[in-house]
Amino acid sequence: MPVSDPISDLVGLAAFIIIITGAAFLAGRYVAAVFGGNIHLPFLVRMENSLYRFLGTSPENEETWKGYARDMLLFNAIGFCVLFFILLAQGFLPANPQHFPGFSAVHALNIAISFVTNTNWQVYSGEAAASYLTQVAGLTVQNFLSAATGLCIAIALMRGLTRELTGTVGNFWVDMTRAILYILFPLAVIASVVLLSQGVIQNFDPSFTMAGYGGAAPQTIATGPVSSQEAIKLLGTNGGGFFNANSAHPFENPTPFSNIFEVFLILLIPAALPFTFGRMSGNMRQGWAIFAAMLILFVAAFGVLYAAELGGNPVLTSLDVPGISMEGKEVRFGLTGTVLFSTSTTAVACGAVNAMFDSFTPIGGLVPMFLILLGEVVYGGIGSGFATMIAFIVIAVFIAGLMIGRTPEYLSKKIGIFEMKMALIVILVPGILVLVFTGIALVTKGGTAGIFNPGPHGLSEIVYAFASMANNNGSAFAGLNAAATFYSLSGVIIMAIGRFIPAVAILALAGSVAEKKAVPSGQGTLPTATITFVLWLIAVILIIGALTFFPLFAMGPLAEQLALAGGF
Template identity: 75%
Template sequence: MPAANPVLDVTLFLLFLLILTGAAVLAGRYLAAVFSGSIIRAPFSRIEHALFRLVGTSPEKEESWQGYARDLLLFNALGFLVLFFILILQGILPLNPGQIPGFSPFDALNIAVSFMTNTNWQLYSGEASASYFTQVLGFTVQNFLSAATGLCVAIAVMRGLTRKMTDRIGNFWVDMIRAVLYVLLPLACIAAFVLLSQGVIQNFDPSLTTAGYGGTGSQTIAMGPVASQEAIKELGTNGGGFFNANSAHPYENPTSFSNLFEIFLILLIPAALPFTFGILSGQKRQGWALYATMMMLFVASLGILYAAELSGNPALGLQYVPGVSMEGKEVRFGLSGTVLFSTSTTAAACGAVDAMHDSLTPLGGLVPMFLILLGEVVFGGVGSGFATMIAFVIVAVFIAGLMIGRTPEYLARKVEIFEMKMALITILVPGILVLIFVGIAAVFEGGLLGIFNPGPHGLSEIVYAFASMANNNGSAFAGLNAALPFYSLAGTVVMVVGRYVPAIAMLALAGTMARKKTIPPGPGTLPTSSPSFVLWLIAIILIVGALTFFPLFAMGPIAEHFALAGGI
């Protein structure tokens, strides 16, 4: 097991974040070039134009926010239907050497919604329940499309904030094609080859049956096209694992390098989007301000989680057994690799895991729960995280404007009541969903039946589950039986509402901002790229998160921590 060395671990964290920042700046420039149409080159241009003709559109046919939202919902609904029928008909489709039967319509509904919404909440074991056909043409394809959907929303929001006197925010079909063709597909191909070099498998062989450990009995070793799915799973912040153990499985994540590389993939596009925004707005300092906000929250979360796991289990400390808490962690990654992965996957709304979050110490488990409940603004999912951060910026600007007695402005445009309503819908809807369904689950029998760990930890598991589904994350405190009808049906509703209501609200906000005329800055204009605004924005994010969910934190992980520390 790699020993926990705080000095070396902190050095690793700093080097990783420096590399990430440099790569994010370059990726941000590339994204800006792609979505402004300035980097379109053969042979992709011929493929692009062929796809434009197929869907009957062109870059010149831009849409209002209503049209953009309509096409987004239509495309996602079609993707849902295709995946739903693949899941049901799996037993008669090809590439099924294990003769795995199809899913029930009830389970297929939850799974298809999960992948459509970029949540990838899994109530099944991938290697045992999904055929290669389902994994490749169902899950992997949807991983590309759901990530591209989030990226489209982010780009449309950027256009809305940077245009003036127009009701057009782009063309959804053009953005979708370019997101897949120029961004996700090339990067995923490169990432898959890197993962292959580290030992991630890629084949269509049937499962192997070999002698068990020590020569007794037998064991089944699952095979499959893992590398191709693993690459987009991380790059698109999807998170659904080919195997039930997700990125803790050695065939998904074999080495310490592959672990760091997968973390890098998770954060790359979310970290790049602020820089894309800075370029498209013509004010690079705006992008740096948003990136600094995200990075400061990320570093603070990383430090708290590392300290909590380094100090160990409070109950074991009472028995004079000090040391790092390694329960539920892969020894080949050690403390630093686990903590960095856990922080990244919940900050970026990915949901992939290389350790059991349910086995984190109470205060350690509080960190990923808090990051999810913030509304995926600390980098966040591909596209959706940036859009939510802009909603917080609008709220911060509005409150600051009220405090100084001036009309709130952002990027030389007035922020009025409609924009404030849309921002609040984006921020509050996921939290409201969590509070409502946690309350129902904690009272009614259908929810209580899924709790294996009654008490504070059981409450934490319920909160984490609905937070994960409402915020497109997909990871879980796995001590909860989420396959029960109550959690399956409730989760389906939460995933749909938590994904599309905020997305439509942000498109509406973008549409109204694009129609406004710019206002010349005055002596009372709030500088939104200054260090003071970054601190103000962080305060707004933390206040909203703390005030909304502190009672749940107090009754869940905080109560569990004090119970363990007291020997209860």
């Protein structure tokens, strides 16, 4: 029985896409109802209202984009401080049966920023460095809060786009509460239980020794509260694993079913947001248009990655090891399960992995890198991907307007200079970070010392690292020595800028369009819910992504692929 069978793989993929589309459609409507304040369960509403009284706020108390941004930044600053403290003081805190010492200041800084920004780039090996308290009260909390923050920003943007003549975009405290209470918390509990049923562990036992069998040596095994962390790490598109091997570890992802279920969790909320937007704008076609653009890019990326890995590694084939290269892959997922997970985790800004990208074929490794560098607009990180997609739409509408002489407008709102500036900040900031820091890494000792694999592959490792951090993904070509001071400290700057500058720009964009009057569409309007526009949008995304990064792709993965194929 071969490891892969393209025809049945294709059928499986099609079935999965139908299921995820249906689920995302329903979830999108639900999310719209939650943030519209249209969930009327008496018990929960009473609880919500007394919480707002306790906080001294109420849903009617809406804010301008500046107030919303201020609240968001303050709230995240508190989260950062608490997590930073937990990481430093871990050695003195309870629930630490392995007696792990506290993290160094540099690593604590990196980890705290990493989890607050929804990146979950990991400079540590979870099972060998983080206590149960750190995993549960430190990292899991930020998995919830950073995901909810991203969701709030996307919702504020949707409000801005669908309102007119108002200065307000919502109440951050209320949005935050609803994101956790109605969406992330219940979904995470259900997902945890499903994962438990498959064999994902959940306990506070200290690590223990197993006796071994038939000559196989005894093993000391790491254990802990994994299921609760796993569920929210995927749902919240965070991606930071409990174990070093992340979702490749059998305790995080034990069966073929748990694998597909985890992919489902990664995609669910990001894929739901276009439908939420359609619902909120009262025009589902707009939502479908965005979803279609994302889906086309997703299927294309899946296809390229699948084909690249199906081709195998010529080096291994020449040693009489036919078929796909299984280095860095797990048997139980099969090729499709591996490719589907890898495509999803980088299309969405999740960053969990079930295989080691460093060991993929060069083109196979290029696909996740490319998806991240496009700004993770294919579904995208919870909230942030949708927002980046809107920024691309603004630019697509503007360029099209210039080309055919029509007024640039989107959803009856005129796109002006300010909106263009904000959209460009959202799109260009991560790219500039990647290019500048890759340059610095290549000419400094600290940068090149971290490389693990020789040749063009080493460049791929560096580019991938900065792409992953600047776009808040968190996956890695894990051979790179991420724990080195150069990468830890540069990562702090990159992750913080890559998250919060675009976030504030998105809120500014939201505030600016909320103030505008909607102009009825007329002869000069460019329709944005058509197939033509969807294709145009995809072209704009690919052109910007390709132009920015093509030289790096050529010197890294493409050069390696040519060398491999040529037998060098």
